[in-house]
Structure formats: structure tokens, C-alpha cells
Amino acid sequence: MRDLSEQALSPVLVVVLNDPADLARAREQGWYRIPLDRAPRRIAAEYLAFYQTGAFPPGERWSVRWIASVRGYHIATRRELIPAEPDHPRADDRYYRVELGALEPLPHAIPSRWLRRITFIPTTLTRLLGAVEINDLWIKSTAQERLWAALKQADVEAERQYPLREDLPEYVADFALICRQGKVAVIVDDESREEDELREAPPPDYLLTAGDWIAMHVSCASLSADPGGWTARLIDLATALDGVLPVTGSPVR
């Protein structure tokens, strides 16, 4: 494997593979597709990394294992990309065909501890190569990064950017604790005033209450000033809810 660390700050887009055929296509034909009309805010990167979902065999699923350099983004219809399926309902839809270099294995796989679903994650090569698990990939405000570091130091198994409801992926808890007797959602209310200026709006309260979430609202300033204190509060809350659930090996829905 080349020395990827030379391009430490290179942007990486972690994409989701729901079908082993897509990984085979990336490896053998050198491309991956992103639909134009459903593309995330950020698509441009020097590398794509591939998150393999439950559609992959045991030992490969729920993890990032491969990376490929990006050579180009070209627009094509699905019919042009996959001529064998000319009558597909989306045959006329347009896609970015992301041209790729050779797939390279990461030095170590990056698993999702909770076997969860994710969407695209923009990150950097530094983060990718240093990540122990999926939650290490997100790059958020300084305040969130401090809390994340404090939670990890305290061995609190939190999840980041956790969807509050599967059918509304744009509404996420910045941190989630899945406990035996309940679920805690940490919402950083004024996140938009820090680096991540244009984040989606915080989730509305009805989503939190309807989903039986216990909401903990916090400001960036408060988080930055006292990440250890907030970690202690979260540990207390998790303890009151009979502790964080151990990883079961079943996908989290």
C-alpha cells in the first residue's frame, strides 16, 4: 500500500455500499455512482472510502475496509452506466459516475460498533487512517470534538450523528447513548455558530418525545468549557437508565 499519510488532509468521502455488486464494480470497472438529485451537500473528495452494510458477508459487513483515489466525476444516466438494465425505473436519472483508481485495503478495518446505518460522511485521510470505529470519522465543531474525546477517555460508548428516526435521516442526535432503560439524545443547540455553520436545523421536540428520547440540550460554549463535566452528567444519566447497552451484534435500526 502506498504511503497515504503524505496526503493527510486530503478530503475523503465515506460512501455507503448496499450491494456487493457495487464494490465489485468499483474494483473491476473503477467507478461508483451518486444520484444527482439525491446527492449530499458535499460529494467532492480525493478519495472514496466504502462503508459495507449488512448486505455483505459476515466479516466484511458494517465496516470500512477499502479506499480508492478519485480520478473524476462525470455525469451519465443510469442507462449509460448500466446498459444491461435499460428498462429500470431510474434508467433516465442522472448520476455522478465517480471514476476511481485501484481499490486499496485500509491498514485496519473501521467497524461500526453498533452495526448501524449511516449516510455519506465527509472526512479527511488523517481521520480515516486514525479511526478505530465509525464514530471517529465525523469532523464537527471544536465543542463536539472535545466531548467526543472526553467520552472516549471515560469509555462511554456513545454514538455520533445518530438518526432519531430512520425515515428522517436529516434529524440526528449529535451524540446518542442507547441504554437498557432508555435512550439519551444530546443536541448541541447552537452548533451553527461554530465551524459547521450550515448544519441542518436541530431536531424538533416532537421527534424527540415521539421517539422516547431523553433530550439533553447543550450549548457549544458550555461543551467547550467543560467537556469533562458534561461527560460526568451523561454517565450519571446512563447509570440511572441501567447503563449503556452492550453491543449485541444485531444491526441498530
Place this chain on the structure above:
Amino acid sequence: MRLGFVVKPLVRPELKSHDSRRWQNHPHLSVSLAYLRDVFAYLGEAQISMYRMSSDLAPYVTHPEMPEFHGQVAECAAELAEIGRQARQLGLRLSFHPAQHVVLNSPDDALAGKSAGDLNTLAALLDGMELGPEAVVVTHLGGVYGDREAALARFATNFEHLAEITQRRLALEHDDTRFGVADIMWVHARTGIRLVFDNLHHRLYNPGDRTPREALAACLATWPAGVWPKVHFSSPRTEWLVETAGADEAPQVRRTRWAYHADYVNPFEFIDFLRMAQGLRAFDIMLEVRAKDLALQQLREDLSRFAPDLAETLMG
């Protein structure tokens, strides 16, 4: 009136302006256009409707020893059309301002030819995006080379030899040491090229003693009816600059040059400038300051506070 900023968004530092990889890593215009797409999404959300794109969107595209990069513009016809569609949808005014190595009036035919090639490429990118006539490539006159009149004439002659699409897209800006507003007006009279006024350059180099209002009005008048002119605005950097010396030498305070751009726009200079321009033809303003979109946001707030009547004229 629109306010724009230059190339690299600082509010969103994770957004790149173009594919800056070296040739060994296979950079490509299509990757730059994907970065641009992400930048445009930010511009739309931040309600910024004027933006100067990186002149390095198409890496190595005119490099004489790398023919494998020469076909990028043609290879990206669909992607250029799509990014242009997004720009029009957002009401974005776009431009290029190539670096100092583009010298159309060079007496060195090879350099002048290379410069023409670079300008042709940038014009082709704007045409590929199907942008209107407000989207321009702004360049400077170039060097004096010991003979001002010959240098001016050479620019005019070389302009006439440019491709039609490049002539149509090119705009000319005066500079701070060599060629003033009178010089670019001379070129305009012979070529019809549109002129871009720069407030700081005019303060620094104004041999004809034209008032800023006279010089601005003259530049604005070179733009066709129905096409909004654009001007450049910056404040001079006033901070002292310390040069770090070797381990055994004391740091030196460098003499300032007023041509250095400040981090932010001095709002009071800006307000005075707009008041001075009242009654003239309306124009857009590209902010050439180091804090880029941070400065643009700050200026909006400053105008709302110190000159709300002028703030109301801002678009986007």
C-alpha cells in the same frame, strides 16, 4: 449590488476551491467542478451571489509537456453545463482572475502565446458553463518592458489575435504601479475591452490625477447596456509585518506596502466609496481581502449598522 469574494471559502474551510493534486495523482477538471458544486451549495445557503473561481480549475491543461491533460475542457462538457445550470439557478455572478504569469503583452512571443492559451481556456470554461456576458476573465495589462507605448500597443494587438470567445469574455484592470486608468482606457478605445476599476490601485497609481469618481465612471461606461459592470474593492493592510530571520538574528519589521490587502474591508472607506459613486451606473463589487467570505459577512453587518440605506441596495 452584489458583493463577492475570492476563491477559498474561509467560513467553511473544509471546502476546497479546486483539485490541487500534483500530476502524479491524476488531478482533473471534473474533480474541480465537483468541489465547485459543493462551494456553490454553500454560496446558496449563505446568500452570496458573486464568486471568483480558482483559475486552476483545469490542472495542467495548457502544460506543453503534458498532453494527457489538454482535453479536459472537452471531456467535461456535461459537467460544465451542469455547474453552469446550478450557477444560474442560484443567480451567481462568476469570474476568473488569472495569476501574474498570464502576461498578454509580453515581448516574448512564447510567453504571450502561453498567456493567450491560458485565457482561451478560462473563456472556454465560462462558455462551457453557458454563463451570460457578466461572467468575465479579468486580466492586467502586463509589463512595461522599457517602452510604455509599445507595451500598450502590444496588448491591443495581441488582444485582436485572441479567439473570439476570449475577446468576448476578457476584461481589463489597471494596476498599482505601471498602468493606470488612462492606460486601460487607451486600450479600450482600440479594442472595446471592458474595464474593471480597482479603488486601491487607483489610490496608489493615478498619474492623470483623475478623481476616483471620474475614473470609476469612465470604467463603468465601457460595459454594454444591460450588463452590470464590476469593480474591485480592498483596503490597504496597515499592520506591521515582521520578517523572521535566522536563529542568531533579530526579527526585522518590514516596510509596509499599501498594495498589500487588509484582512477585512474598512467599512468607513467602503461607505465613503459607495456614497462617492451615488448617481453613477450600478455595479457589483468583488472584495479582494484576505478574510474573503468572513470579510463579506462582516461588511454586510457593518453596512447594516453604519449605513442601512446602502445595506438595502445589497443583493443576496
